[in-house]
Amino acid sequence: MKHKLIFATGNPNKVKEVNQILNGALEVVSMKDFGVTEDIPETSDTIEGNALQKARYLAKHYQVDCFSEDTGLEVEVLGGAPGVHTARYGGASRSAEANMGRLLKELGGEMNRVAQFKTVIALILDGKEYTFEGICKGSILRSQRGEGGFGYDPIFQPLGYDKSFAELPYSEKNKISHRGKAMEQLIEFLKNRG
């Protein structure tokens, strides 16, 4: 039987994307398809801690091999904020507009706009824990640019580019993004394991 791995995400596009890359080497299924419907706690004060917390929850309650991911935006001059609070920086609505609005307000006319996105993937396989980290360095623009992407994409410009993430085609963003890099490592690891 093909080895099944549960991906702790509610986003079916992410599951589809990983399966396409794995090309049948292993089968990744979403929590929903596996029958997990409850919200998994995310109460850690680090990105890595949250990723591990989600994977450990699934492994403990469902005795499955699984992985989860957590992402945060870290702004240098704000001491690494919003970091673990990235999703709800602008309030409980978790809206991208509110999140970007708060960040632009906090930065005001600040010259140092250095920032990075960080994704941590936590994998639990045969009872062992592994983590994979992907970082994308860049800076925070002074206002929104572009229509594509999601979240903070319109105000994040990756290092070496003169476009925001929201102005880059999805395929190009994936090659250099935090999540793309972390996923690449996970997939390499899984493929080598066979």
Ligand code: IMP
């Ligand atoms: P999550 O861990 O994927 O839920 O992401 C946490 C927060 O970071 C959410 O507010 C997302 O909108 C934001 N975020 C994650 N990845 C990206 C990205 O690639 N571009 C812009 N925002 C992102």
